[in-house]
Amino acid sequence: MTETNDMNDGWSTHSSHWGAFSARWDGRALEVEPDAGDPAPSPILENFTDALRHKARIERPMVRQSWLDKTGAERTFDGAFVELPWDEALDLLAAELSRVHAGYGAAAIFGGSYGWASAGRFHHAQSQIHRFLNVAFGGYVRSVNSYSAGASAVILPHVLGSFEALSRRNVTWEQVSEHTDTVLAFGGMALKNSMVASGGISRHVERDAMQKAAQRGTRFYCISPLRDDLPEQASATWLPIRVGTDVALMLGLAHSLVAENLHDRDFLARYCTGYEIFERYLQGLDDGQPKHAGWASGITGMAAAEIVALARQAARGRTLVTVSHSLQRAQYGEQPVWMGAVLAAMLGQIGLPGGGYNYALGALGHTGRQVNAVPIPTMPQGRNGVEEFIPVARISDMLLHPGQPFEYNGRTLRYPDIKLVYWAGGNPFHHHQDINRLRRAFNVPQTIVVHETAWTASARFADIVLPATMTLERDDIGAAATDPRLIAMRKVAPPVGEARDDFEIFAALARRLGVEQAYTEGRDSRQWLEHLYETTRAALEAKGWDAPAFDEFWRRGELALPSEPDDGGLLRAFRDDPDAHKLPTPSGLIEIFSSTIASFDYADCPGHPTWLPATDQPTPRHSLTLIANQPATRLHSQLDFGRYSQSSKIAGREVVRLNPADAQSRGIVAGDIVRIFNDRGACLAAAAISDAAAAGVIHLPTGAWYDPLPDGGDRPLCVHGNPNVLTRDIGTSRLAQGCTGQVTVVECEKYAGPIPPIRAFDPSAPVKRRRVTPSPADGDGAATERRQA
Template structure:
């Protein structure tokens, strides 16, 4: 072992040391200060296997022959032709110039949404947009697939989205002061493994242990019992999916009916409260929103709802809402209804009280708040203002020129002739993939830049092989991480792969903008520069000392200044006039004048229960199951899908779909059996896993299986997005509605084989 090198590194699921012997990864050790390192770090050697890597620049044969006139329906089936880097970058720069000249820069869609690397320098999306801004701009996106409707409604009702991005009460504050904790959705170590931009220490479990030690009353409102660790001994309220807003409003209605709502807080700190109160009391529509009303919608016990309503005002109570709840039709409503309920209780701004969003959805949400400047590459000034809501890609491609609404504004979809996707896989994370497949035939040219031959790369015209983070130098860290972490190159690049920075530098040179793109710095020059910007900021503004760059680079990490025991909106509560919010009233908005004027029926002037397009209470849904597609345990999205931690969660070569035993018995399904899931949008195969830890009527199929299609028949790997609904959450938020999805499930006797092996065979056919 004397020749083994120890290489500090970081990925989205945490920091670690890579052990390298002769350009080969022989082990991974967790970051010492991390109390709960993710097991996914032990799968990173999978990136160095050639099976699914893009090893050289490739061009689709039909596109190479006919360029923009080629048949887009052959994407995914045409074979690829290897080309040199010089030819590939010439083709790319020529296409950017052609589309900008002939159609305008808004016709270049810089999709580039994904989690390729946590590195703050080699950040594919930022570097792509930096380059395109230097040549006239592009159409981009706003918000994320993970969270869109939630931030939109909170910007309007709280003035910004910080409450769902790590700015609400920190978990240490909750662990020490809360007496009743109600978890809507989840607060799971499974999802807190990951953090955008990397993470130094995973702290969720530490705080949950403290909550258990203090014997805090914990109530889990979720269809899944294991959305909290079992050792918390939480009371489980197995709610129907997509009905949380009704429960929140029913709880608020009970508090109001008992005359226990905090009128002083409502008068001082909110606007439009009377609008919400008239809805709760039935004055507005003749329907009283109480426990009985909520029980009928949610499938919960009315007595349990009444008991919880009393507990919320009898104790210091904290409401937490996971991001997953707003990834549903009318997803704005549970976020707004939780705010309305917390306002009725009146504990917003008190230690351990109020409401917060996203705890456990990422590893850094609820952690001590990093107060320094996080390292980040700049995309520069936007040359044009052209964007779409992130999940409306298919709508844009199918309906150029048609109007869409977002945050009360009406805009038109651009005519996207060129799609450049760097570091992402929409054929994993987008909804209704059969609809996306049709839309994907429309652009004249599609460029994909990625280390892996993903389902999206297979459907490209030009593929540029990017290196993984293991094959270049970078640094990690963000506003939710307590460390900046060095990411040393561990192994040589595979094949002809280049770093994202080098690829864009070469294209920028052919576009005549390289000097402005790289500013005269090479890779290590930029890594040093970004670190020094953060170091200088904390020294000058906070009088906090971080090590110089050479020391940081050698030891592999630098601690950042953090704020512990944070109480959200404490100053606002103390004096709303002195610390107003950036809302229409300067206060928390419970009844919105702006939304009243807009008159949307799917996002009203107050939080409301609006039945989603598909749910278990809908007519004709009695034989359907509600499909939830959550983050998998053994990987992040579609990354490292073939790694050991991911394979451990598969059976019979495909993803497992969780079913309640009662639902399985009714359908003649046994544990371990191959099953077919289908609806009007598509079909896929999965392996049944039976568990009593979820309510009847619910099926759970994790995201991330690599889309593996056949000429006819269901998708083979268990990708839930061949089934999910592709509509905006509302006219106001336009987020994704992935969790609003009804399916049928039945045994499938014909097992076509291991989906991973089938995908590999399909790749071989495209490349030979």
């Protein structure tokens, strides 16, 4: 039977995190057209074209055989699954949820999710699972912050204010193109990152804005081990300092400003607190080491004269300091974020159009844009009555060490004892570090449940796997707070197999648990879309703007959302009148020295920005520094099997870039399959030789689906190229406990063994279908507790 879409075989508007588009499905092939108004559409859209019916899709509910048999066997990548009808799978899951809640309480359930599953605001998996757990059980153990910005989200409120205000309501791309003379881009501003925005993005403006600024005379400095962390259009000067030494360079610049009396003493006195304490450190009055350009040169590898010249350039004209997410995704990641703000304060331009400090400009499509003047549709999640939480990057610690204390932002907390993990809309085997440790952690809970569209590693390590629809298989509304368009995300194709959307799954579970009305509020999916849209429509109508009824919006396929004025936000108001517009910091000022942080007495995050060299340094055994950043051909690990992602691979494997000198010394040529390894693990990748990677640096993006060699023991070789078998699972510091997955040390060699096949996208083969009759009073449940320290 030929499958057709809901729009009479015509084109349907839709949206994704990497762009708005239209699509058409004829039952066999999908055509995709980027939005005509996007000046630089993302080629990641091409991943959709062969994804809908890919062999990796999950078509029916699946349950791990060993979990059903209560054997207590270890969860493995190749475990057998039993195919069940939906009713039996949902009965089984409802009984297990009831058992865990009755026996251990809501604090034994971890509501794991990450918000990148879909640009749709209703079928937002994170909102759906949290709403369900709040309604059904009164709450769940949650995670806070993000893998991308775990350190900055904690340090910035101490220093300058909220993360949102500093990253998304600050300097805009229009200001850069019109006002900025110099951009110090620590970590760069790669276009592959700004292609993406949670909730969608209809116009990619970053490339053209940087080109316009460069043509006007703006000087961009790309301070990064990778030359293409700024686009060619920026005509940037590349400064490939040693990896992880950005704070030392910033200190050398700051010392040079003071030495030449180029710092803005009036700004520091009026708008900041604690500068005098920091300057003692800068001058080396207490530790005997001035942080001058010569000192910074020895650490960074950049000539002292160049550092002094760069400081003079920064003090000349309008200068913008940016710090990327990448810098704080490393040990002591709080320090470059804080020191970048201090450097900008010393230049005295915070709050000026196109100047000062903008954290993570270019790290996402949200940044550098004006904010919408009306609210966007948002699915209410209800109230979480469970107090326990973890920083998002500490999931392995939580599962492996229940009841153990950990420190976070001045508090001493304890890891909860989790019996059931429920994950929807995310893939921790992409986001998390040290996968071999994560494998051990995933063998601790009694039960792991996931909703998934495809056989990711997270699905393969789960016990109950429920097939979820892809975004193109359902109706939704795409919206972001910084994108001036609301998009009708019309269903393009019917669901694959028996896949259901998350709302339908949770509604069915809620029915079994007796809370369906509270969860659905009596609405089906279409009625929820109309209900969520009304908030935006009413706000538009109140301001006298175009506010069509839902049916008219759906017919049009989009709706314009007016933007607030480009007024510089909180920092501009603060600069204009610091007494009337205090910053949301303890002092109301920019905290160069924080007495609050100093009171925590953290050696790994003192009371002012400090040079703290990472403990993971190159050695003769592991002489290369690995950069594991975001990929250019997909969002995280999503649709790695898609056409565009696959087009970038060599022999089906992820590509690692090596500097020519490093390749030559190891006898590696382009196209070779290489083994990258350290004491935590190893993976295979295909070599590309490029002088865009600094000497001593190799670059392997994240997102290749984890594909361990069978019978590989505790540290199996990943044959596909997932760098998180190599990265360290430690917190950035005791302050933020953020992710440190950006950087680690490794060695690389040409692989001499037989080349193993790639199995990452093969479906998990089910065993025969069997009937299960669960009961909420089923003794110890369907699993034996596993515990491994």
